[in-house]
Amino acid sequence: xxxxxxxxxxxxxxxxxxxxxxxxxxxxxxxxxxxxxxxxxxxxxxxxxxxxxxxxxxxxxxxxxxxxxxxxxxxxxxxxxxxxxxxxxxxxxxxxxxxxxxxxxxxxxxxxxxxxxxxxxxxxxxxxxxxxxxxxxxxxxxxxxxxxxxxxxxxxxxxxxxxxxxxxxxxxxxxxxxxxxxxxxxxxxxxxxxxxxxxxxxxxxxxxxxxxxxxxxxxxxxxxxxxxxxxxxxxxxxxxxxxxxxxxxxxxxxxxxxxxxxxxxxxxxxxxxxxx
Amino acid sequence: xxxxxxxxxxxxxxxxxxxxxxxxxxxxxxxxxxxxxxxxxxxxxxxxxxxxxxxxxxxxxxxxxxxxxxxxxxxxxxxxxxxxxxxxxxxxxxxxxxxxxxxxxxxxxxxxxxxxxxxxxxxxxxxxxxxxxxxxxxxxxxxxxxxxxxxxxxxxxxxxxxxxxxxxxxxxxxxxxxxxxxxxxxxxxxxxxxxxxxxxxxxxxxxxxxxxxxxxxxxxxxxxxxx
Amino acid sequence: xxxxxxxxxxxxxxxxxxxxxxxxxxxxxxxxxxxxxxxxxxxxxxxxxxxxxxxxxxxxxxxxxxxxxxxxxxxxxxxxxxxxxxxxxxxxxxxxxxxxxxxxxxxxxxxxxxxxxxxxxxxxxxxxxxxxxxxxxxxxxxxxxxxxxxxxxxxxxxxxxxxxxxxxxxxxxxxxxxxxxxxxxxxxxxxxxxxxxxxxxxxxxxxxxxxxxxxxxxxxxxxxxxxxxxxxxxxxxxxxxxxxxxxxxxxxxxxxxxxxxxxxxxxxxxxxxxxxxxxxxxxxxxxxxxxxxxxxxxx
Numbered sequence: 001x002x003x004x005x006x007x008x009x010x011x012x013x014x015x016x017x018x019x020x021x022x023x024x025x026x027x028x029x030x031x032x033x034x035x036x037x038x039x040x041x042x043x044x045x046x047x048x049x050x051x052x053x054x055x056x057x058x059x060x061x062x063x064x065x066x067x068x069x070x071x072x073x074x075x076x077x078x079x080x081x082x083x084x085x086x087x088x089x090x091x092x093x094x095x096x097x098x099x100x101x102x103x104x105x106x107x108x109x110x111x112x113x114x115x116x117x118x119x120x121x122x123x124x125x126x127x128x129x130x131x132x133x134x135x136x137x138x139x140x141x142x143x144x145x146x147x148x149x150x151x152x153x154x155x156x157x158x159x160x161x162x163x164x165x166x167x168x169x170x171x172x173x174x175x176x177x178x179x180x181x182x183x184x185x186x187x188x189x190x191x192x193x194x195x196x197x198x199x200x201x202x203x204x205x206x207x208x209x210x211x212x213x214x215x216x217x218x219x220x221x222x223x224x225x226x227x228x229x230x231x232x233x234x235x236x237x238x239x240x241x242x243x244x245x246x247x248x249x250x251x252x253x254x255x256x257x258x259x260x261x262x263x264x265x266x267x268x269x270x271x272x273x274x275x276x
Numbered sequence: 277x278x279x280x281x282x283x284x285x286x287x288x289x290x291x292x293x294x295x296x297x298x299x300x301x302x303x304x305x306x307x308x309x310x311x312x313x314x315x316x317x318x319x320x321x322x323x324x325x326x327x328x329x330x331x332x333x334x335x336x337x338x339x340x341x342x343x344x345x346x347x348x349x350x351x352x353x354x355x356x357x358x359x360x361x362x363x364x365x366x367x368x369x370x371x372x373x374x375x376x377x378x379x380x381x382x383x384x385x386x387x388x389x390x391x392x393x394x395x396x397x398x399x400x401x402x403x404x405x406x407x408x409x410x411x412x413x414x415x416x417x418x419x420x421x422x423x424x425x426x427x428x429x430x431x432x433x434x435x436x437x438x439x440x441x442x443x444x445x446x447x448x449x450x451x452x453x454x455x456x457x458x459x460x461x462x463x464x465x466x467x468x469x470x471x472x473x474x475x476x477x478x479x480x481x482x483x484x485x486x487x488x489x490x491x492x493x494x495x496x497x498x499x500x501x502x503x
Numbered sequence: 504x505x506x507x508x509x510x511x512x513x514x515x516x517x518x519x520x521x522x523x524x525x526x527x528x529x530x531x532x533x534x535x536x537x538x539x540x541x542x543x544x545x546x547x548x549x550x551x552x553x554x555x556x557x558x559x560x561x562x563x564x565x566x567x568x569x570x571x572x573x574x575x576x577x578x579x580x581x582x583x584x585x586x587x588x589x590x591x592x593x594x595x596x597x598x599x600x601x602x603x604x605x606x607x608x609x610x611x612x613x614x615x616x617x618x619x620x621x622x623x624x625x626x627x628x629x630x631x632x633x634x635x636x637x638x639x640x641x642x643x644x645x646x647x648x649x650x651x652x653x654x655x656x657x658x659x660x661x662x663x664x665x666x667x668x669x670x671x672x673x674x675x676x677x678x679x680x681x682x683x684x685x686x687x688x689x690x691x692x693x694x695x696x697x698x699x700x701x702x703x704x705x706x707x708x709x710x711x712x713x714x715x716x717x718x719x720x721x722x723x724x725x726x727x728x729x730x731x732x733x734x735x736x737x738x739x740x741x742x743x744x745x746x747x748x749x750x751x752x753x754x755x756x757x758x759x760x761x762x763x764x765x766x767x768x769x770x771x772x773x774x775x776x777x778x779x780x781x782x783x784x785x786x787x788x789x790x791x792x793x794x795x796x797x798x799x800x801x802x
Contacts, residue, residue, distance in 0.1 A: 048734055057562035058562075100640070148361075148363075170364050176451065183740070183742070184743065187547075190350040191350075317518070324533065335754055336715075339729065343750075347743060421510065442617075444619075449721050463625065463629050470634075481622065482618070
């Protein structure tokens with residue numbers, strides 16, 4: 001009967017695993033301010049975007065991270081009390097709806113569709129879709145030059161297709177799972193341009209000094225905001241207040257300069273807060 | 277049905293079929309070459325063949341497929357399409373053939389191992405008897421060994437090729453527009469029909485793999501050499 | 504290696520010269536391929552020290568690669584632990600004399616064997632996100648494990664079936680003659696023997712699971728070993744070296760497992776026990792009987 005004992009142990013382990021998989025949520029929060037008062041804040045950011053939100057061996061860096069830290073400070077919370085969670089683009093609404101995170105600062109564009117599910121504060125940045133090319137490639141200076149060139153974007157993003165539609169160009173399209181694949185292609189010459197928000201592109205340009213060039217002609221306007229749980233209007237007001245202070249005090253500009261240094265990104269004027 | 281008219285399901289599965297077909301042909305050829313290397317009397321060929329098979333079949337296919345695009349094309353500049361660099365279809369066509377190359381490199385190792393084990397099922401006495409009768413190397417191989425080995429190899433080879441059909445979904449990692457890419461797209465825009473979408477895609481794969489499997493399974497049983 | 508082969512005789516003087524010639528020619532081809540690869544990598548600056556030195560840092564391993572590897576092992580371990588009992592139930596059910604048990608079990612097994620794991624993962628991921636209350640922290644893991652379990656349970660079911668069928672008929676006949684009931688025969692006589700025969704196949708299935716879990720990193724967003732390339736390469740701008748290092752980690756682990764599987768198989772066949780093939784055929788096709796069946800007289 002050796003085996004049936006083994007089988008029982010296996011079955012028990014499986015049952016445990018299933019239980020572990022289903023049990024235990026993070027409890028959810030009753031509003032951002034209450035959560036901050038309780039001494040802990042869970043913030044969703046990108047982990048793989050240099051300049052905006054990046055997991056480094058020694059901690060988290062980027063503009064989105066600095067914005068979140070500033071908001072936490074205004075709510076009376078030390079930045080060491082922030083727990084950072086990865087918030088991939090496709091999962092941001094879900095994270096907020098389930099209360100898995102208290103706040104999202106992950107290059108989160110404010111759109112009508114998303115507003116049905118979550119609440120936005122801000123915007124705190126208004127990037128536009130732009131192009132990143134090799135620094136020594138002088139043949140592309142605007143989206144109109146993309147005929148016969150190769151344009152890269154990531155899966156689930158329509159930015160590349162949008163360029164062809166908008167400018168009537170005939171650029172070949174390459175889709176990868178992430179921007180680091182696009183960058184490798186761009187660097188080696190297999191790809192000629194990458195298209196997405198200029199703030200994201202600026203982060204890559206800053207991380208690879210001298211290699212890439214931002215065209216600097218954004219042709220859309222996105223509103224990047226702070227995502228909050230749908231019901232958290234008090235939290236939104238508090239965040240807006242913090243953002244307002246960050247923008248007027250110069251901390252906003254300093255954070256942008258620090259994170260997107262030497263990228264060719266022109267630091268814009270702080271945007272107006274519209275999500276009230 | 278709404279979903280079927282909105283999305284080109286047949287087109288996506290046609291890409292899957294094409295990927296499978298070209299990869300299968302390539303893998304059979306490459307696998308035979310590899311098997312030839314692994315049973316050859318030249319030690320260097322045997323060694324390299326063994327190392328290649330063991331390294332490649334222990335690597336995740338995802339890594340191999342990404343490697344063809346980022347390593348072979350992006351870094352080493354290998355271009356596998358005749359389309360012009362400026363052509364809109366350059367990237368799709370090149371990605372397709374890069375994926376085929378990746379599948380050939382990976383599936384070839386399993387073809388090789390199936391062939392090799394098939395050759396090993398032929399008792400040494402068979403070849404010794406053939407040589408004693410005065411048959412030459414090519415005759416021994418062609419008339420005695422391979423026909424017997426081939427029968428033993430049908431079942432595992434069929435398994436390998438059907439597994440290949442399913443593995444072609446990994447080409448989505450470099451943006452080849454086959455069935456898995458279509459499924460992701462359908463889910464992105466019409467996720468309320470999740471079960472229907474899954475059903476459509478699943479049915480496609482069942483149709484592609486199950487009848488082939490049943491048929492080749494029956495053939496393999498019929499021609500098996502009884503020892 | 505030098506044992507007489509079925510294909511050729513011991514080489515004579517003529518064959519020996521020919522073999523030397525082949526060695527030289529083949530060596531030249533190899534050198535050309537190596538040169539093309541290395542010079543190509545060097546030309547694009549992929550061999551620069553700065554791109555490789557991060558892998559000498561402890562932090563690259565402790566912050567990214569090792570946690571990723573741990574996640575890979577968790578997903579693979581959970582999958583095999585959950586898939587095994589399900590596989591047993593399905594495999595035995597398919598052998599049942601009652602058609603109303605064997606038919607549905609057979610249909611389930613054939614259905615899930617004919618689907619790509621990736622499709623199952625994408626489906627499970629969306630299912631959990633939309634319709635089920637699965638916590639965010641474990642959702643990608645749950646999706647990866649669900650996809651792997653659905654597929655591998657059906658594969659293991661066939662391994663179980665092949666394992667039981669590989670036993671000599673005398674075993675069940677003798678057990679019946681002793682007055683054991685069908686259930687007892689299966690439980691006490693057949694299964695314990697079949698499990699030993701299956702061990703190599705189970706270990707090699709683990710290799711398949713480990714490789715397939717990388718799909719979860721690339722396309723479902725589970726932070727396993729493969730997915731670490733995004734974090735590492737965005738810190739150090741070294742995508743190609745990162746992928747090479749990650750591939751080496753997979754190859755080392757899987758080679759160890761494959762070697763273990765064939766060692767098990769050899770040891771068992773030395774003792775004259777039947778085995779259900781390890782190592783050789785990685786995947787099974789739907790609609791076909793398990794093809795890795797060997798009785799230990801070859802290889």
